Amino acid sequence: MKFGGSSLASAERIREVAEIICSFPEHYPCIVLSAMGKTTNLLLQAGQEALRVAPGAVPSLAPLRTIRELHRRTAAELGMGSREDIESLLSEMQQLLVGISIMQELTARAQDSLVSFGERLSTRLFASYLRSQGVATRQHDAFSIGMTTTDDFQNADVLYAETLPALKAALARPPGAPRAIPIITGFLGRGINTGAITTLGRGGSDLTATVLGAALGVEEVQVWKDVDGVLTSDPRIVKEARPVPMLTFDEATELAFFGATVLHPSAMQPAMQVSSLDVRVKNSYNRKAAGTLISRDRDMTDVLMTSIVLKTDVTLMDIVSTRMLGQFGFLAQVFDVFRDNQISVDVVATSEISVSLTLDQSKIWERDLIEEEIQSLMSAFGDFAKVSCTHNVSIISLICNVAKTSSILERVFRVLGRESVNVKMMSQGASKTNISLIVADAEGRTVVQALHDEFF
Ligand SMILES: Nc1ncnc2c1ncn2[C@@H]1O[C@H](COP(=O)(O)OP(=O)(O)O)[C@@H](O)[C@H]1O
Numbered sequence: 001m002k003f004g005g006s007s008l009a010s011a012e013r014i015r016e017v018a019e020i021i022c023s024f025p026e027h028y029p030c031i032v033l034s035a036m037g038k039t040t041n042l043l044l045q046a047g048q049e050a051l052r053v054a055p056g057a058v059p060s061l062a063p064l065r066t067i068r069e070l071h072r073r074t075a076a077e078l079g080m081g082s083r084e085d086i087e088s089l090l091s092e093m094q095q096l097l098v099g100i101s102i103m104q105e106l107t108a109r110a111q112d113s114l115v116s117f118g119e120r121l122s123t124r125l126f127a128s129y130l131r132s133q134g135v136a137t138r139q140h141d142a143f144s145i146g147m148t149t150t151d152d153f154q155n156a157d158v159l160y161a162e163t164l165p166a167l168k169a170a171l172a173r174p175p176g177a178p179r180a181i182p183i184i185t186g187f188l189g190r191g192i193n194t195g196a197i198t199t200l201g202r203g204g205s206d207l208t209a210t211v212l213g214a215a216l217g218v219e220e221v222q223v224w225k226d227v228d229g230v231l232t233s234d235p236r237i238v239k240e241a242r243p244v245p246m247l248t249f250d251e252a253t254e255l256a257f258f259g260a261t262v263l264h265p266s267a268m269q270p271a272m273q274v275s276s277l278d279v280r281v282k283n284s285y286n287r288k289a290a291g292t293l294i295s296r297d298r299d300m301t302d303v304l305m306t307s308i309v310l311k312t313d314v315t316l317m318d319i320v321s322t323r324m325l326g327q328f329g330f331l332a333q334v335f336d337v338f339r340d341n342q343i344s345v346d347v348v349a350t351s352e353i354s355v356s357l358t359l360d361q362s363k364i365w366e367r368d369l370i371e372e373e374i375q376s377l378m379s380a381f382g383d384f385a386k387v388s389c390t391h392n393v394s395i396i397s398l399i400c401n402v403a404k405t406s407s408i409l410e411r412v413f414r415v416l417g418r419e420s421v422n423v424k425m426m427s428q429g430a431s432k433t434n435i436s437l438i439v440a441d442a443e444g445r446t447v448v449q450a451l452h453d454e455f456f
C-alpha cells in the first residue's frame, strides 16, 4: 500500500492512514510512504533559497522552518513528543543546506539528497506512531535495501535486474522472526555507479510501490490518494469529473504520460512485467469509494471515452524538407537529430516532406535555458529542413477506444466547431488507447470541459 503526501498532510490524516492499514488485519501489508504534504516542494524551495543567503541565515529560511515545525508538531500531536531520529535528520538536513549555501552550488545530486529528507522523515515518524499504537513496524530507506537506479539524478530509472531480487531478500522474514509491517521510503533509490541517493521523478512513490509489489509477488498494489480514483478528467479543470472504475495498464500509462498527475508515468511498468499484479487507486479521504482497478486487460465492448487529459506548455515543431518530393531518408535524418540531442518527442504527425511533433520542454531543459536550447536544436537541422516552432500549445489526450475512432472524432469535431477551436495537429491510430489533439494553451481548458460535457 502506498500513501501519498496528501494522505499524510497532518496528524489527523496520519491517524486515518494508520486505521486504514489496521483495517486489513488478515493481510500484512508492505507500506510505501511519500513525504508529508508539500514537504518535497518546500525542500526544493529551501535549496534554491540557500543559494541566495549567507550560511548563517540558513536555519531561519522559511521553508526549512515550515518543515521543522510540521514534523515536530505532528509528532507532538500524535503523542510522541521529541524524537531523536527525527531531530537528527532535521539537523542533517540543515547542515546540507548550509553546505549548499557555502558552496553556492546546488547540483542535481545534492538536490536529490536534499529532497530525500522528506520521505526519510515521514517514514520514521509514521513507523514510530504505529509502534506507539501497538503495531510492530520496521522502517526502511529504500536506497539501503536494494532499490537500485541509474545515476540520472532527479529522474532515475529503476534497474530491475538488480532491484527485484535485492528487495525480495531484504524484506523476507527469517523463519521464526516476529512479524513487523515494513514502512518504506517512496521516491528514492541509490545510483548504481555513484552510490548516491537518487529520486525517481516527481510522484515517484507510486513507482516504488509497484516495484515492491513485483519484487514481493503480491496480487494487488493499492495507491491511496485524495481523489476517488483515476477520474474522467483532472478535477481541477472539470469539477464534474467522476471516477473511472477500470483501466488497463496501457491506458493508465498513456494517461499519466500525457499529463494526469494522479499516477507516475512509469508506475505500471513493474506490474506489466509480472503475471498477476493489479493496481488499485483508492481515496484515503473516502475509504468507501470503490476506486479504480488497473489491470492487464478489460472488456472494451461498451467503452467509448475513458478519460480526457490536458498537458499544457508544450512546444510544437514543424519540420519541412528542403528537398523535392520522393527523396528517401528524410524522416530518418529528422529523428537522427533528436537522437543526437537526446530529446524524446511526444506526439508526431508526418507527410512525405514534413513532420510536426511536440516537445515537452519541462522534461528536457531548465526553464531559463529553453529558448537557447530550442535555437540550438533548430540549427542542428542544417540545410536539409526548414524548422519553425510554436510555443504555448496544449496536448489534449483522449484516452478512448480507438477501435471506435469514427464515432469519437465525429463528436469531437462537432464540439470543436461549436467552440470555434482550430486544431493545430492531430495524431490517432498509433496508440490503441489515445487520440491526441494539439490546440493553443489559451483554449485547452475550455476544450477539455466542452469535450467532457459531450462524452460524460
Ligand atoms: N485524471 C485524474 N484523475 C484523478 N486525479 C487527477 C487527475 N488528473 C490530475 N489529478 C490530480 O492528481 C491528484 C492526486 O495525485 P497526487 O497529488 O500525486 O496524490 P498523492 O500525493 O496523494 O499521491 C488529485 O488531487 C488531482 O488533483
Ligand SMILES: N[C@@H](CC(=O)OP(=O)(O)O)C(=O)O
Pocket: 003, 004, 005, 006, 034, 035, 040, 041, 118, 186, 187, 201, 202, 203, 204, 205, 206
Ligand atoms: N514526495 C515526492 C514523491 C511522491 O510520490 O509524492 P506524492 O505521492 O505525494 O505525489 C514528490 O512530491 O514528488
